[in-house]
Amino acid sequence: MEKDDTVRSDAIARIMIVDDNEGLANTLSYILQHKGYETLTASSGEDALHIAGEDKNIDIVLMDIKMPLMNGVETYKKLKALLPSAVVIMMTAYAVEDLIEEALKEGAYGVIYKPFDIEHSLKLIQDARSEKSDALIMVVDDDPGTLTTLRNILVKKGFGVITATSGEEAVIRSRENDFDIIFLDMKLPAMNGLETYLRIKELKPDVVAVLITGHHPTMAHLVEEALLASVYLCLQKPLDMAQVLQIINDVLERASDED
DSSP states (O other), rough: OOOOOOOTTTTOEEEEEEEEEHHHHHHHHHHHTTTTOOEEEEHHHHHHHHHHHHHOOOOEEEEEOSSSSSHHHHHHHHHHHHOOEEEEEEEESSHHHHHHHHHHTTTTTTTSSSOOOOOOHHHHHHHHHHHSSEEEEEEEOOHHHHHHHHHHHHHHTTTTTESSHHHHHHHHHHHHHOOOOEEESOOOOOOOHHHHHHHHHOTTTTTTOOOOOHHHHHHHHHHHHHOOOOTOOEEEOOOHHEEEEEEEEHHHHHHHOOO
16 A cells, blocks of 8 residues: 555545556556645555545545456445545456446446546546535435435435435425535425425525426426426436436536636
């Protein structure tokens, strides 16, 4: 394991490089340190898990997929329990599409292919660092499956997430927190999504809300009313997570530009 001696700053991303090719790992570490990042290296999955067990300040992990004993995907699955908020980017020089697909399904941020395109790699790391922000998102849905799935994916992407299973609970949460964006199911018990949105909007006039519905034909009039009331967008289930993440990125970029 190699670790730099830089004093940690909250503004500096801390990156762990996991690769059994120690020469490549050290080279990548040197380049990233030169770009201002703090780095650690691990030469195996077991080494990475040991480091993660002792260092909870790792922001990004660059993980080689093809390693002896424990491959990158197996390591990643165990690493998530130790570093739930870290962004993981897989690395590979091999045609291992099944492992890549499995890693992305598990929540890996992206893939870097060897030999490295350094500029592309740095861009991906910077994008991951930007996405790992202080943004706070609320997901409101009475369906436990949708609620848990969406929450887990957003948490893996580095967002703070609060959940609510009813409109009443969502209103209470909105009194207690300032959300950057709210994903709000239209069909909720007692108070539907539109009613919930209007109540929250009274508390937080600038709230950005994205409505979710699996009952679009029967909810069409409510969706139209919500859009007229300045709801940002309405999505249909099953959710396209790439679209969800793009919407979040667009909203946060717009807010950043306004600041």
